[in-house]
Amino acid sequence: MKQLINHLFLFITFFISATQVFANNIQFALHESPLIKMAKQDQINNPQGYDSTTNILRSIDVKIDGDLVTTHIQQIWYYPDSKSADTYGTERIYFNEINDQITVYSAASINSNHAVNQLNIETVQYGEDNNYNTFDDQKVAYLPIPGIVERSYMVIDYRVTTDYSKMEMPFYDSFSVEGNFLVKSFKANIQWNKQDIQWHNTHTGLTCQSAEKSLKCTGNNIAPLDIDSSTYWRDKIRGLRVAAHQDWPDVIDRMANAYQQAFTEQTLIDDLYNELTKDLTTKTEIIDALFRYVSEQIRYVSLSTEGHAYTPHSNDSVISNLFGDCKDKTALLQALLKKAGIESTPHLVATNRTNTQQLTVPSAAYFNHIVLCLNYIGKEYCLDPTDMNTHWQTTSDWIQNKVALALRADERPKQIAPSEYLWQMEVNTDLTFTTEGGVLEKQKRTYIGEFASYMRNELRGQTKEEQHEWLKEQYQQNIADIETVKTGIISGFEGDYSTFMVGSSLSFEPFLSTDTHLVYTEPDNWLASELRMNKLENEFDAYTFNGVKYTSHYTIDISSHWTPIKPSPRLSLSSKFGELKRDSYIKNNTLYIETTLTIPWQRIELSDQVDFNKFIEVLRELQAIRVEAPLHT
Amino acid sequence: MDDQASLSINKESELPLLSTPVLPPRAYIFELIIMLGTFGLYIPIWLVLQVRDIKKLTSAVVTPLAWFFVPLIFITQLFALPRLGRHLSNYEEKLGLKPPKFLYLLWAVIVTTISFLLVLAEKIDDTLLWQLGIIQLVYTFLFSLLVLRINRVKRADSRIKARTRRNPYSWWEWLLLLSGVLLISLSISGSVISDVIAKHDKNSVYVSSEDQFNFPVRLITWYEVETNAEAIKSFVGEESFLTANIYKYDKGTTINEVATFRYSQLMDVNKDYQCVEEQFFLPNSSSVKMIQICEVANIFGINTTLSSVIKNDKEMLEMAIEVVASEDSWSIHLRSAKEAIKGFNIQ
Numbered sequence: 001m002k003q004l005i006n007h008l009f010l011f012i013t014f015f016i017s018a019t020q021v022f023a024n025n026i027q028f029a030l031h032e033s034p035l036i037k038m039a040k041q042d043q044i045n046n047p048q049g050y051d052s053t054t055n056i057l058r059s060i061d062v063k064i065d066g067d068l069v070t071t072h073i074q075q076i077w078y079y080p081d082s083k084s085a086d087t088y089g090t091e092r093i094y095f096n097e098i099n100d101q102i103t104v105y106s107a108a109s110i111n112s113n114h115a116v117n118q119l120n121i122e123t124v125q126y127g128e129d130n131n132y133n134t135f136d137d138q139k140v141a142y143l144p145i146p147g148i149v150e151r152s153y154m155v156i157d158y159r160v161t162t163d164y165s166k167m168e169m170p171f172y173d174s175f176s177v178e179g180n181f182l183v184k185s186f187k188a189n190i191q192w193n194k195q196d197i198q199w200h201n202t203h204t205g206l207t208c209q210s211a212e213k214s215l216k217c218t219g220n221n222i223a224p225l226d227i228d229s230s231t232y233w234r235d236k237i238r239g240l241r242v243a244a245h246q247d248w249p250d251v252i253d254r255m256a257n258a259y260q261q262a263f264t265e266q267t268l269i270d271d272l273y274n275e276l277t278k279d280l281t282t283k284t285e286i287i288d289a290l291f292r293y294v295s296e297q298i299r300y301v302s303l304s305t306e307g308h309a310y311t312p313h314s315n316d317s318v319i320s321n322l323f324g325d326c327k328d329k330t331a332l333l334q335a336l337l338k339k340a341g342i343e344s345t346p347h348l349v350a351t352n353r354t355n356t357q358q359l360t361v362p363s364a365a366y367f368n369h370i371v372l373c374l375n376y377i378g379k380e381y382c383l384d385p386t387d388m389n390t391h392w393q394t395t396s397d398w399i400q401n402k403v404a405l406a407l408r409a410d411e412r413p414k415q416i417a418p419s420e421y422l423w424q425m426e427v428n429t430d431l432t433f434t435t436e437g438g439v440l441e442k443q444k445r446t447y448i449g450e451f452a453s454y455m456r457n458e459l460r461g462q463t464k465e466e467q468h469e470w471l472k473e474q475y476q477q478n479i480a481d482i483e484t485v486k487t488g489i490i491s492g493f494e495g496d497y498s499t500f501m502v503g504s505s506l507s508f509e510p511f512l513s514t515d516t517h518l519v520y521t522e523p524d525n526w527l528a529s530e531l532r533m534n535k536l537e538n539e540f541d542a543y544t545f546n547g548v549k550y551t552s553h554y555t556i557d558i559s560s561h562w563t564p565i566k567p568s569p570r571l572s573l574s575s576k577f578g579e580l581k582r583d584s585y586i587k588n589n590t591l592y593i594e595t596t597l598t599i600p601w602q603r604i605e606l607s608d609q610v611d612f613n614k615f616i617e618v619l620r621e622l623q624a625i626r627v628e629a630p631l632h633t
Numbered sequence: 634m635d636d637q638a639s640l641s642i643n644k645e646s647e648l649p650l651l652s653t654p655v656l657p658p659r660a661y662i663f664e665l666i667i668m669l670g671t672f673g674l675y676i677p678i679w680l681v682l683q684v685r686d687i688k689k690l691t692s693a694v695v696t697p698l699a700w701f702f703v704p705l706i707f708i709t710q711l712f713a714l715p716r717l718g719r720h721l722s723n724y725e726e727k728l729g730l731k732p733p734k735f736l737y738l739l740w741a742v743i744v745t746t747i748s749f750l751l752v753l754a755e756k757i758d759d760t761l762l763w764q765l766g767i768i769q770l771v772y773t774f775l776f777s778l779l780v781l782r783i784n785r786v787k788r789a790d791s792r793i794k795a796r797t798r799r800n801p802y803s804w805w806e807w808l809l810l811l812s813g814v815l816l817i818s819l820s821i822s823g824s825v826i827s828d829v830i831a832k833h834d835k836n837s838v839y840v841s842s843e844d845q846f847n848f849p850v851r852l853i854t855w856y857e858v859e860t861n862a863e864a865i866k867s868f869v870g871e872e873s874f875l876t877a878n879i880y881k882y883d884k885g886t887t888i889n890e891v892a893t894f895r896y897s898q899l900m901d902v903n904k905d906y907q908c909v910e911e912q913f914f915l916p917n918s919s920s921v922k923m924i925q926i927c928e929v930a931n932i933f934g935i936n937t938t939l940s941s942v943i944k945n946d947k948e949m950l951e952m953a954i955e956v957v958a959s960e961d962s963w964s965i966h967l968r969s970a971k972e973a974i975k976g977f978n979i980q
Binding site for chain 2 (some may be wrong): 517519521563565566567569570571572573574575611614615618621622624626628630631633
């Protein structure tokens with residue numbers, strides 16, 4: 001959930017109303033396309049319709065003429081009910097503002113009475129696809145198809161012309177054969193005349209025949225893709241990938257050359273470096289200062305304009321402007337680190353892919369982000385200078401486990417190592433049971449690594465009052481819904497970014513009988529909160545579990561009325577998934593309880609899902625701390 | 634022995650006149666029965682009475698009450714029994730009887746040795762009560778042989794015939810005998826459980842196919858007995874120092890609720906119970922096991938309560954054991970209980 005919130009924040013979609021900003025990219029030549037006739041014929045052939053949403057035809061016709069590639073897409077859809085019509089009744093066409101020209105020939109519905117409703121081009125809207133901190137500058141056109149009701153057909157017929165001379169990489173395209181629904185008929189026809197083309201079909205239901213300069217693929221009744229919501233569809237979806245012929249060293253060469261453009265003008269680097277590292281002595285301090293400067297002081301602005309899709313702006317321009325996108329920031333950080341004698345390597349990252357096996361034809365098109373990795377004292381760190389909240393020795397959560405390509409000779413796509421424990425937290429709690437039967441609670445929470453980053457991200461930019469309010473709400477949701485809780489940041493925005501510390505104090509009104517033996521149970525609340533994860537209910541794919549490490553130390557003084565003679569139960573709940581350990585002891589009439597939960601990053605196979613759920617269920621049941629003691633004699 | 638008396642020189646005239654009555658010699662079988670019947674508890678009393686008589690009969694310088702501790706404390710026997718031997722020999726010689734010195738020495742050595750063994754057995758953890766009982770019976774029997782020597786000398790003393798009590802058998806001795814026999818009978822009947830369903834020898838495994846649980850029986854014999862209303866199975870260990878019950882809970886009950894309930898019960902009985910508790914997964918399973926062991930020392934010995942709860946997907950069972958025993962016999966029963974708790978499992 002936290003990851004989702006993070007991503008929602010970072011990849012927030014900025015919709016723009018129909019301002020015609022991108023209207024130059026799209027033309028409409030709407031007419032009675034042959035597709036409409038085909039849809040009507042299908043209506044006659046299948047008067048009962050289909051049980052579920054069906055992609056009756058998916059036809060792709062690609063002509064590659066040097067740098068100019070035209071892709072003609074024709075689709076017929078059937079919507080059996082109003083819900084599917086409501087959900088899918090708006091067609092989306094994705095395009096790149098720099099080099100794509102689109103002509104829409106038909107975007108219409110045919111209802112069960114064979115009435116045709118063409119798109120009203122006045123209703124078309126445009127937006128930006130989610131691209132914060134990436135160099136993927138894709139736009140989207142929304143075509144609300146009128147007249148779609150239950151048992152309607154929808155046709156969409158358009159042609160995209162892409163000028164690859166304006167791109168900084170050669171042709172690549174991917175045509176998915178399978179989708180969310182049954183595809184009755186899939187056809188792909190690819191023709192080329194000049195350069196070498198390589199292709200790869202990953203779907204067994206698709207039959208391809210290639211000739212010297214052409215490729216024809218067909219498939220019928222392609223079943224929907226079985227995929228769980230936790231799986232990146234790009235990691236699994238099968239289909240046809242076509243690209244200008246190149247191998248991985250070619251891709252690396254081309255991207256590295258483009259990247260090097262940033263270093264052609266960097267006269268301002270020396271002064272900047274000297275200013276940033278003044279009075280710093282250790283390399284750790286220097287790396288921290290340089291990373292903090294680029295991530296916090298260089299504002300993120302998406303700048304994938306023409307000529308800069310993959311090529312960064314010069315370091316001098318970034319220093320002057322004090323803004324840049326991911327490639328600009330990465331190049332600037334690399335230049336500064338080089339001044340400190342620290343070698344680093346830029347890595348292209350696909351933030352929406354974790355499966356390297358899906359990169360079946362070499363291309364830079366898979367990647368939408370770039371970060372900088374360096375070796376320091378025997379360990380590799382990948383620094384994302386678009387992330388102003390994370391310590392440089394912690395890998396930003398959205399690039400962990402993602403496919404990356406180091407721009408270095410002989411490299412191949414591989415995954416960036418995930419943290420063993422993404423969510424790390426240490427909680428110190430002092431409980432004092434008062435003479436009246438109340439409890440005084442003082443707590444100090446230390447968020448570590450990515451969790452510190454999450455907290456910083458949530459609280460950055462807020463006023464002190466807003467921060468208190470946010471922390472209070474967080475406490476009330478996780479511990480106790482009590483208005484009088486006092487909470488605040490101990491440290492987090494100054495100094496070391498590897499941790500973020502929060503303190504709280506609260507006095508619980510008397511609620512215990514002081515004339516009977518003490519039998520008191522309370523959840524180890526922050527631990528309970530970590531275990532409040534949803535049950536794994538994947539049907540098709542293994543689940544990737546982000547690691548959790550939680551430590552709590554309770555110091556409990558019950559001496560007002562009771563004698564601590566029984567330590568809290570010792571827990572030793574170990575399984576192949578992780579463990580919950582608890583030790584307890586009594587010293588100087590005070591009860592101490594120390595708990596550690598460790599569930600490392602792991603892939604949980606479908607066959608292990610039930611056992612994992614049981615494991616979490618048991619931990620949830622047994623995590624509560626118990627304090628039991630007799631009354632003073 | 635009486636024949637030998639004629640061979641000795643009679644110095645009866647050197648003996649004092651009797652002013653108060655003494656106990657006449659009584660049938661050995663009666664003394665033996667009363668000693669065995671009271672499980673040896675009568676021996677100190679008998680010895681005090683006999684030493685008192687010897688003092689009256691020989692003017693020996695002895696403190697009869699101090700002899701109460703001789704049969705009970707091994708170390709006192711090392712010097713008290715030779716001294717008794719000397720007093721008896723002196724008495725016998727004055728009556729013209731030949732003291733059976735070698736036989737007495739042999740008897741004293743054996744009695745002292747058995748007495749030492751008894752002390753040793755009590756200190757050894759693994760010694761069971763029945764084993765102690767056998768040693769005690771042997772010891773009692775051996776001690777009773779002293780009756781024969783004292784009877785012999787008393788029968789030879791003419792003064793005793795003149796100053797004897799009318800009824801040599803006191804009412805309180807009969808009462809003591811009756812109480813002892815009753816106590817032992819009750820104790821035996823308690824350990825030989827009246828409502829035993831099955832006996833489970835040590836080094837076996839108890840398996841309940843009906844309730845799908847099992848546990849190992851180690852070190853002592855366990856008896857399955859009629860259960861009380863709440864338990865699904867009940868057991869007692871031999872000698873009844875160990876009682877065990879198996880309980881079944883609703884699936885909604887948590888392990889922590891059971892553990893808390895058990896400790897709360899104990900706190901109500903005695904605040905000084907010292908407890909340790911642990912919870913862990915059974916090997917290669919998602920079933921959780923809880924073990925809580927609490928103990929407290931009191932004037933009667935040590936009370937230990939053990940509770941083990943196992944919860945799996947389907948059910949939750951508890952094995953609750955109480956070991957109440959004197960310090961001497963506590964260890965073996967506790968170890969048997971711990972083995973059962975440790976091995977308690979749901980099939």
